[in-house]
Amino acid sequence: MGGRPGDAAAHALPEGQEMRIIDALLGEHGAFYAIFDHLERDVPGMHEAAAIRAAGATLGAALATHAAIENEVLFPELERRVGPDGPLAVMRHEHDQIEDGLARLARCGDTAAARGLLLGTLATAREHFAKEENILFPLAAQLLEQEMERLGDLWAERRGVVVRPRGVHACAQGGAC
Ligand SMILES: [Fe+2]
Numbered sequence: 001m002g003g004r005p006g007d008a009a010a011h012a013l014p015e016g017q018e019m020r021i022i023d024a025l026l027g028e029h030g031a032f033y034a035i036f037d038h039l040e041r042d043v044p045g046m047h048e049a050a051a052i053r054a055a056g057a058t059l060g061a062a063l064a065t066h067a068a069i070e071n072e073v074l075f076p077e078l079e080r081r082v083g084p085d086g087p088l089a090v091m092r093h094e095h096d097q098i099e100d101g102l103a104r105l106a107r108c109g110d111t112a113a114a115r116g117l118l119l120g121t122l123a124t125a126r127e128h129f130a131k132e133e134n135i136l137f138p139l140a141a142q143l144l145e146q147e148m149e150r151l152g153d154l155w156a157e158r159r160g161v162v163v164r165p166r167g168v169h170a171c172a173q174g175g176a177c
């Protein structure tokens with residue numbers, strides 16, 4: 001299957017550095033791969049359009065929040081450096097393609113067509129993730145080196161989680177050991 005994370009060394013976290021936004025987004029890709037695997041295994045055996053639509057709606061809800069963080073937090077910073085064309089235009093277009101595929105699925109009453117729409121959208125999403133991991137995230141690491149941790153904080157804010165700097169234990173911040 002395509003779309004697996006590429007060279008892990010390309011995403012290595014330097015000693016003493018806080019979490020970078022691309023590490024967070026890569027982690028989200030990893031969770032999505034488990035969902036993609038599950039759907040690719042189960043959807044061919046599903047025989048009701050409504051069940052396929054429901055699976056697509058659940059996937060779409062999660063993918064929408066991931067794409068929104070990229071569109072609104074990471075991509076604008078990169079666009080300031082490289083402009084809106086090139087890889088960023090491709091990434092935004094693919095976000096639209098994935099959203100459009102899932103919107104068409106939501107209106108689809110035919111089982112075979114619904115199956116094709118969901119599996120086709122999954123294939124598009126895998127290719128898109130692979131491009132981000134192999135091209136866009138390394139580009140961001142290079143061009144936004146000084147912004148990575150601030151953008152990582154924005155990611156955490158959007159996700160409603162708290163990320164501690166490396167080496168800081170929970171008890172040092174008043175938490176339980
Ligand atoms: Fe994306």
Ligand SMILES: [Fe+2]
Pocket residue numbers: 025029066070129132
């Ligand atoms: Fe992504």
